[in-house]
Amino acid sequence: NAGVTQTPKFQVLKTGQSMTLQCAQDMNHEYMSWYRQDPGMGLRLIHYSVGAGITDQGEVPNGYNVSRSTTEDFPLRLLSAAPSQTSVYFCASMWDRNTEAFFGQGTRLTVV
Amino acid sequence: GDSVTQMEGPVTLSEEAFLTINCTYTATGYPSLFWYVQYPGEGLQLLLKATKADDKGSNKGFEATYRKETTSFHLEKGSVQVSDSAVYFCALLGYGGATNKLIFGTGTLLAVQP
Secondary structure: OOOEEEEOOEEEEOOOOOEEEEEEEOOOOOEEEEEEEEOOOEEEEEEEEEEOOEEEEOOOOOOEEEOOOOOOEOOEEEOOOOHHHOEEEEEEEEOOOOOOOEEOOOEEEEEO | OOEEEEOOOOEEEEOOOOEEEOEEEEOOOOOEEEEEEEOOOOOEEEEEEEOOOOOEEEEOOEEEEOEOOOOEOOEEEOOOOHHHOEEEEEEEEOOOOOOOOEEEOOOEEEEEEO
16 A cells, blocks of 8 residues: 655755655545644645645645645645745645545755 | 644653643634654654544553543553654644644654653
8 A cells, every 4th residue: 555655755955946746645535735844833734635626725835836636646836945945744635534644754855 | 713732842751651742722613633643754643533522532552532621632641662752743623614624733742761
């Protein structure tokens, strides 16, 4: 079982560069989310999706875009990287509100 | 909006000590409540959950009871082990318009010494 797969695991970007963090799940989950984890801040919700073609903003959406063209994939795009986006990013998926969320292994992003 | 507040860490205990990590929440309606655990270098994984008031979630010796009257979901374990060292996150899943927003607390680092 692959579960939730995130790529890459590590990335260094220069300020102003753009990139896409990939997230794929093979559990046919409708609900997918992106979080960033920063020291002392816990996990903060960036964007989430309740199904293909449907996305919405979380707590900290600025500087990030998402799309959901298929049930399996939920990529996160950084439009113009800034040092404040240095963080560990987690993708999660779940079947419905009463089941557990499955997390990927995370992407550690450094913006210099 | 919905929010979760949990005690700050780190919490340092000796093996076999009793553990309590406090968690309180603010939410409209009847959220589901969760504890997730993150071991070093890994993603989060579900530890236990409770979906309605007075429910008790339990797993691997950990327990938490959904207390609506005190809006709390404190995590407890009677005898911790070194292998329990990890970061513990309390979380809620809102009911209603924010149904699928899983909101986390800031996490509590637990360090268990032999």
